[in-house]
Amino acid sequence: MAVNWAQVFFNSAITGSLYLIGAVGLTLTYGLSGFPNFAHAEFITLGAYIAYSVAAQFGLGPPLALVVAFLCTGIVGFLCYRGVFQVLAKRGATIIHLMVASIALGFVLRYSIGAAWGWEPLYFATVWPTSSLWSRHDIGSIAVTNLWLWLIFAAVALAVTMHFVLTKTKIGKAIRATSSNPELALASGINIQRVIWITWFLGAGLAAIAGVFRGADTRIWPMTGWDIILPMFAVAILGGIGNFYGAIAAAFIVGLAENFGVVALVALGLSSTYRIGIAFLILIITLIVKPQGLAILFRRG
Amino acid sequence: MLYVLDLIVFIGIFGILALSLNLEFGFAGLANFGKVAFFLIGAYTYALLSQIGVPFYLCLIAGAMVSAAFGLLISLPALRLRADYLAIAILTFGEILRLIVKSESWIAGGDWGISVSPAIAISGGSHRVDVLVNIGLVYFCLLICFVIAQLLANSPYGRVMRAVREDEMAAEALGKSRARYKAQVLMLGSAMAGIAGGLYAQYLQYVLPGMFMPMVTFTVWIMVLLGGPANNWGAVLGAVLVTLFDRGTNIAKDYLTLPIDPSNLQYILFGALIILVLLYRPQGLLKESPIKTKALESVKRERSVGKGKGS
Numbered sequence: 001m002a003v004n005w006a007q008v009f010f011n012s013a014i015t016g017s018l019y020l021i022g023a024v025g026l027t028l029t030y031g032l033s034g035f036p037n038f039a040h041a042e043f044i045t046l047g048a049y050i051a052y053s054v055a056a057q058f059g060l061g062p063p064l065a066l067v068v069a070f071l072c073t074g075i076v077g078f079l080c081y082r083g084v085f086q087v088l089a090k091r092g093a094t095i096i097h098l099m100v101a102s103i104a105l106g107f108v109l110r111y112s113i114g115a116a117w118g119w120e121p122l123y124f125a126t127v128w129p130t131s132s133l134w135s136r137h138d139i140g141s142i143a144v145t146n147l148w149l150w151l152i153f154a155a156v157a158l159a160v161t162m163h164f165v166l167t168k169t170k171i172g173k174a175i176r177a178t179s180s181n182p183e184l185a186l187a188s189g190i191n192i193q194r195v196i197w198i199t200w201f202l203g204a205g206l207a208a209i210a211g212v213f214r215g216a217d218t219r220i221w222p223m224t225g226w227d228i229i230l231p232m233f234a235v236a237i238l239g240g241i242g243n244f245y246g247a248i249a250a251a252f253i254v255g256l257a258e259n260f261g262v263v264a265l266v267a268l269g270l271s272s273t274y275r276i277g278i279a280f281l282i283l284i285i286t287l288i289v290k291p292q293g294l295a296i297l298f299r300r301g
Numbered sequence: 302m303l304y305v306l307d308l309i310v311f312i313g314i315f316g317i318l319a320l321s322l323n324l325e326f327g328f329a330g331l332a333n334f335g336k337v338a339f340f341l342i343g344a345y346t347y348a349l350l351s352q353i354g355v356p357f358y359l360c361l362i363a364g365a366m367v368s369a370a371f372g373l374l375i376s377l378p379a380l381r382l383r384a385d386y387l388a389i390a391i392l393t394f395g396e397i398l399r400l401i402v403k404s405e406s407w408i409a410g411g412d413w414g415i416s417v418s419p420a421i422a423i424s425g426g427s428h429r430v431d432v433l434v435n436i437g438l439v440y441f442c443l444l445i446c447f448v449i450a451q452l453l454a455n456s457p458y459g460r461v462m463r464a465v466r467e468d469e470m471a472a473e474a475l476g477k478s479r480a481r482y483k484a485q486v487l488m489l490g491s492a493m494a495g496i497a498g499g500l501y502a503q504y505l506q507y508v509l510p511g512m513f514m515p516m517v518t519f520t521v522w523i524m525v526l527l528g529g530p531a532n533n534w535g536a537v538l539g540a541v542l543v544t545l546f547d548r549g550t551n552i553a554k555d556y557l558t559l560p561i562d563p564s565n566l567q568y569i570l571f572g573a574l575i576i577l578v579l580l581y582r583p584q585g586l587l588k589e590s591p592i593k594t595k596a597l598e599s600v601k602r603e604r605s606v607g608k609g610k611g612s
Contacts, residue, residue: 099384100522287386
């Protein structure tokens with residue numbers, strides 16, 4: 001069987017872009033608040049549904065729907081932190097309690113979504129039937145849709161913007177400072193609380209964007225986020241928790257591994273549903289070999 | 302009536318699961334987010350062995366042993382991991398395991414599963430007799446697990462487990478290998494979950510991947526958190542309450558007209574319940590009983606005597 005390697009590379013870039021956008025919030029909130037937020041999966045799902053709804057109700061186009069989804073989910077993310085996790089942390093909850101609470105919150109969100117929109121899958125193609133997103137081109141031997149190009153563009157834009165935010169702006173420096181040493185950040189006059197709030201807002205908003213892209217690429221249903229949360233954990237851990245640059249590299253490594261892994265699986269005659277197992281392998285190997293992940297490569301001095 | 306009997310069997314099976322998670326999380330502080338994986342291993346081991354005619358008690362024991370072996374296997378990397386890493390790793394392990402039994406239809410029928418013969422089939426017995434026999438079998442296993450858990454909890458071993466939970470460094474400094482304790486607890490907990498899985502498979506008389514969703518793990522977590530971590534009576538109480546609640550909402554579904562689909566509402570309430578318990582009663586309904594030993598008692602007595610003298 002001839003494998004179109006160029007296409008596999010391109011698909012890896014798409015997968016990596018999606019994981020990057022989705023995992024940024026996960027890794028940053030993980031680093032700042034000190035626990036993995038499993039409800040992040042539901043932020044992804046919620047974003048997709050919000051974009052779908054505003055598109056269906058008010059006829060918004062993809063860019064506006066994306067903005068609305070970003071803002072609304074961001075607010076939900078902030079409220080989740082403020083309403084549940086911050087209160088728990090203040091009462092001295094352990095990391096295990098926080099993780100359980102995040103899973104519980106995920107259930108509340110997921111099944112509320114199920115109650116509001118139903119469990120039948122929805123498709124963006126039905127609300128944006130004439131959009132140019134779906135048009136296919138062939139670049140050389142690679143099949144490309146506009147949606148995928150936008151996805152890659154969004155990931156690159158995110159990487160560049162985040163780089164400038166993290167290195168040049170006050171809030172970005174505050175995020176990095178709080179992530180690496182909260183006490184010292186507090187002593188330097190940084191309002192840690194506000195930094196964490198803003199990060200939760202941003203992270204959930206970005207998750208929503210990933211959700212819209214994922215939903216547009218496949219379908220929207222209450223498990224949209226859960227379907228891709230484990231690879232995102234692999235990205236967050238491989239990249240080093242709380243480390244944005246590590247996450248960029250890790251997202252594309254996981255993307256490459258998944259897409260080349262699928263080729264290998266098919267060649268070995270195994271089911272391609274094991275795709276998610278590849279991320280799991282990366283996760284386990286990272287945890288055993290180097291739990292700090294790629295962060296060790298991105299540490300200065 | 303049959304409905305109540307069925308409920309009692311479920312309480313028993315989930316009681317075993319809750320006890321096993323209570324050992325791992327309550328006493329040893331291990332965040333096992335993949336309980337369902339060991340439940341699955343027990344169920345599939347039982348199903349596969351009973352198909353080739355192995356007697357039921359051997360199937361159950363084999364399920365426990367295979368499950369314990371996987372517990373040990375998982376604990377090898379897990380020993381070095383922080384609580385959050387361990388949680389993610391075990392959760393993923395469960396998902397992968399479900400994926401494997403789902404995709405590899407040669408193992409046990411893939412998505413459609415396979416049927417399992419009941420452990421003790423009484424010829425000519427009605428369904429009701431079958432359920433009663435199951436109650437006997439399940440509660441016998443529950444009793445054994447409960448006694449083991451209770452003996453462990455009040456032994457020097459149990460005190461070391463709690464010490465590891467409270468302060469790993471301090472326990473290590475006192476010469477207790479936290480790695481070994483964690484591995485042993487994970488093995489024991491997995492063995493119990495394996496037995497519960499075997500009982501579940503033979504009671505329902507089929508196994509299929511859809512029975513082993515991550516939701517099962519979190520149902521058990523609710524039981525332990527609600528009932529009271531590090532209290533074996535609490536774990537059983539939690540199993541009773543949560544199973545009743547689960548069934549109650551299923552019945553309510555038939556009699557009430559709600560604005561929200563009850564099958565969604567049930568999970569929303571489950572989630573809200575955990576959050577409320579964590580917020581307002583993190584010690585659960587039944588508190589962990591303080592450690593009592595002869596030495597501690599005598600120290601206490603001396604202290605109170607000393608105070609009496611001083612005043």
